[in-house]
C-alpha cells in the first residue's frame with residue numbers, strides 16, 4: 226500500500242508542482258495518474274521512489290515512511306520504467322535486464338538466467354538477448370525497459386509515460402501485454418500518462434490531476450466517465466465520454482439475432498440462396514468471418530462459379546458476445562457494411578448479429594435499471 | 600628538383616646506414632626515450648584530468664573550470680614554458696615532463712568532461728532510479744558511455760605530446776628531437792629530416808595502436824558500425 230499524506234512539492238522558485246496530495250494506492254492495484262502537461266504527475270510519481278523529496282507531508286509504503294532509510298535500497302525494491310526506456314546503450318539486452326538483480330547481489334549466472342526468463346515474459350525472442358539497445362525498435366526497447374524493472378520481482382512498479390513515444394498500433398499491443406502481465410504478476414502499479422483513453426483502458430483506479438498539482442478526482446474509470454466530479458474532469462475525460470461509458474456495460478445482455486452465413490468455396494448460386502435481406506457473411510472452416518456477400522454484387526455472375534474473395538465487402542469490426550461490451554457491439558454494427566454487427570465467440574467464430582438499435586435499447590434498459598446516470 | 604631528389608636519396612642513405620641504428624644514440628634508443636617521455640607525461644596527465652573531468656561531468660558543478668582551464672593551458676607557448684621551467688628547476692626530466700603534462704591535460708579533461716556530461720540524462724536517471732549509488736552510476740553507466748570521447752581525448756593528447764616531446768632534446772635529454780636539433784646545428788639536413796620522419800612515423804603508429812585499443816575497449820553497443828550491421832556475434 227502506498228499512501229500520500231498531505232504531500233506538497235515546491236520547486237526552487239516557489240512553483241507548486243504538487244499541492245496537498247492525499248491518496249492511497251491499494252496493494253496489487255493498477256493506479257493511473259492522468260492530467261494535462263505540467264500538472265505534477267511525474268513529480269508525484271518520483272516522490273514515491275525518492276527521486277524527489279516532498280517539501281511537506283510524507284509518503285508511506287506499507288505504513289513505513291519512505292524518508293526513513295537509504296534511498297538506493299528503497300529503489301532496489303521498486304521497479305521504474307520511463308518514457309524512452311533509458312536502457313544502457315553499452316550493455317546487451319540481457320545485461321540491461323540483469324542490472325537490478327546484479328545490484329541486489331545475485332551471481333552473474335543467476336541474474337542472467339532470470340533475465341532470460343523475463344525476456345520471454347515480455348514477449349521478446351531469445352535471439353534479442355545479445356543485441357544492444359540501438360539495435361531495437363522503440364516498442365522493443367520499452368519491453369526491455371519493463372523486463373528490466375521487473376527483473377528483481379519488486380512488489381511495486383512505477384511507470385512514467387512508458388508507451389507515449391511509440392506509434393498507436395504498437396502502443397495498443399504494449400498496453401494489452403501489460404494488462405496480461407499484471408493479471409499474472411499482481412504488482413502494485415502506478416502508471417503516469419496524459420492520455421485519458423490509456424488511463425481508462427489500463428487503470429483500476431484513475432487519479433485525475435489539474436494544473437497546479439491538485440487532485441481533481443480519484444475513482445474507478447466507469448465512475449469517472451459517469452460522474453465526473455467537476456467541469457474540469459468532465460472536460461478532460463472528453464466529449465464522447467457517454468459513448469466511452471458504453472465500454473463498461475457488458476454485451477452479454479444483448480439479444481443476438483440470426484445471421485445468414487455461407488462457408489468459403491461455395492458457388493455463387495449457393496450463396497445467393499442463403500442471403501438474408503440481400504446479405505450473408507462468408508466464413509472459413511472454423512466459422513471465422515472473411516467478409517460480406519451482397520446480392521447486387523453477385524447479380525449477373527456465373528451461378529456455377531466459386532464465390533471469389535474480390536466479390537466480397539470487407540467486414541466491419543467484431544465484438545465478443547460474452548466478454549465484450551456495448552461500445553464494441555455498437556461499433557461493430559456501425560462499421561458493418563450491412564448494418565448488422567457480427568458477434569463472435571471466444572474463438573472468433575460467428576454466433577450471430579446485432580443491430581445498432583438493439584444496442585441503444587440495451588442502453589435504455591441499463592439507464593432504467595440505474596446502471597448508468599441519465 | 601634535383602635538390603629535392605638529392606635530399607631524398609641522402610635521407611634513404613641515412614636510414615640505410617647501420618651505424619644510425621645501434622649504440623646509445625641510435626634510432627631504437629631514441630625511439631624508446633621518446634616513448635618514455637610521452638608515456639610518463641600522458642599517464643600523469645590522465646591521472647589528473649580523467650578523475651577531475653569525470654567528477655565535474657557527473658556533478659555538473661564547475662563546467663566553467665573545464666573550459667577556462669583547457670583554454671588557458673592551450674594558450675601557453677610550449678617552448679617558452681619549458682625554458683621557464685628549466686630556469687626555475689634546472690635541466691632534468693622534471694621540467695620537460697611538466698611541460699608535456701600541461702600540454703596533455705586540456706584534451707583529456709575536455710574529452711572526459713564532455714563524455715560524461717553527454718550521456719543521455721534519461722539513462723542516468725534510470726540508473727539512479729533502479730537503485731545505483733552515485734559511484735556506481737559513474738563507474739557502471741557514465742564512464743563506459745563516455746569511453747569513446749575519453750579515448751578520443753587520450754589520442755589527441757598523445758599525438759600532441761609525441762610531436763612536442765621533441766623539445767626534450769632542447770635541454771639535452773634525448774628522444775627523437777636529438778636528430779632534429781643536432782641535424783639543424785650541424786647543417787646535416789638528411790639527419791634533421793630523418794628525425795622529423797621518425798617522429799611522424801611514431802605518431803602514426805601510436806595512433807593506429809590507440810584506434811585498435813579503442814575498438815576493443817568500447818562496447819559494441821556504442822560503435823555505429825556494429826550497431827548498423829543489425830546483429831553482433
Ligand SMILES: Nc1ncnc2c1ncn2[C@@H]1O[C@H](COP(=O)(O)OP(=O)(O)OP(=O)(O)O)[C@@H](O)[C@H]1O
Pocket residue numbers: 236237240241242260261262263264265266267268269419
Ligand atoms: N526540477 C524542477 N525544477 C523546477 N520546476 C519543476 C521541476 N520539475 C518539474 N517542475 C515543475 O513542476 C510542475 C509539474 O511538473 P511534472 O513534471 O510533475 O509535470 P507532469 O504532470 O509530469 O507533466 P508532463 O505530462 O508534461 O510530463 C511543472 O510546472 C514543472 O514545470
Ligand SMILES: [Mg+2]
Pocket residue numbers: 266267268
Ligand atoms: Mg511527466
